[in-house]
Amino acid sequence: MDLPTTKDRILDAAERLFGDRGFADTSLRTITAEAGANLAAVNYYFQSKDALIQAVFARRLGPLNQERMDMLDACEARAGDGPLLIEDVLRAFLEPAFKVGHERASTFGRLLGRMYIDPGDIFERIFREQFGATKVRFLGAFRRALPELPPEEMFWRMHFLIGALAHTMAGLHHLKVTSEGLCDASNPETVLKRLIPFLAAGFRAPVPQGDTPCDAN
């Protein structure tokens, strides 16, 4: 077995430190020091700090979103012409995220959660490049699972879903402190078993008044 390359060690260190402290607060010096690499190495392998940030995300987001699609494929194959269960769609979207968070000792989990909130043009681009196809596929699946939901309401509920996901992944430590150790998230399945029913019930909630339903015309 080969030792990890310098490039990989830099990516690993960056992933952990960005997740811990944020992007602006993590210097290339800190990253290369933790990676046991030279400061100049980060400019040799990547061109700039921004490019390093992009590389950190690209390494995980490609496989992550592929797994989401695969799970959704399996869901739809199983459903055939029958109804699509909202719980299954939610699991296809959430489980790969929590699994990669857990595998990487939750380092990438914090990072993924932070991506949705942190500012900067980089993230707008990362989002467009990495999530475009995923967004379209899941939007369709959510609509198929809940056809009576008006499009506007669907976007809102997906927005709430993203919020619960991002904060749950980024703030698990926060939860442990607040609950005085009662809540433990060392196993991704523990989180999913609670998050999926919560969100499924939210998605199934009656549509608030004043909205035009999909099939009103």
Add this chain to the structure above:
Amino acid sequence: MDLPTTKDRILDAAERLFGDRGFADTSLRTITAEAGANLAAVNYYFQSKDALIQAVFARRLGPLNQERMDMLDACEARAGDGPLLIEDVLRAFLEPAFKVGHERASTFGRLLGRMYIDPGDIFERIFREQFGATKVRFLGAFRRALPELPPEEMFWRMHFLIGALAHTMAGLHHLKVTSEGLCDASNPETVLKRLIPFLAAGFRAPVPQGDTPCDAN
């Protein structure tokens, strides 16, 4: 009517810029330039950048959490010995946040959303100092509204609630883009009318298996 003081102009500029770009990415020079003040003024009125960040939060969070408590008081007075409706507890927690976000042209809204995610010891302290009493009061109210919910599950669901709130406030622009302009949140009541039913249904969802209910002994 008096013009805003230099101190207030600095606070206003800091509030806006911190919300837009984050804390580490906003320099004191940028803040004082936007405020039309001198760089040294920020160290004259506040002692340090950290102290300025704290002041920005303290100016709004005190009144915000007081209003939450007041609304909860009114809820509980109305309920008397009867049941407490989860929708009312949620509104007491959410409405003041969205109202302050809207009044301030959503500048403080983005900032408030970011607070939950951004790193650093400052925020842990802000959270402890500003939210301690609020957390205790609302935990009690949520328990009274849903007494059958096990404590662990309650913490999880409050965690999901915070996530939906934070991301909804911080990422409203994101939602507008994703929905291609379909979703508009210029009015706080519009958001609440969608968020409260979604979350209420989530809180009322059946408890997942394997949990010990409150009244199991």
Add this chain to the structure above:
DNA sequence: GTCTATAACCTGATAGAC
């Protein structure tokens, strides 16, 4: 590929004139 050295710049903070 990996290093040292350094350029060019930005940061928060402060001293001291007015």
Add this chain to the structure above:
DNA sequence: GTCTATCAGGTTATAGAC
């Protein structure tokens, strides 16, 4: 209270030796 000037230190990025 408000300004200029500056300090001391950090940052990214790069040039060039090995």
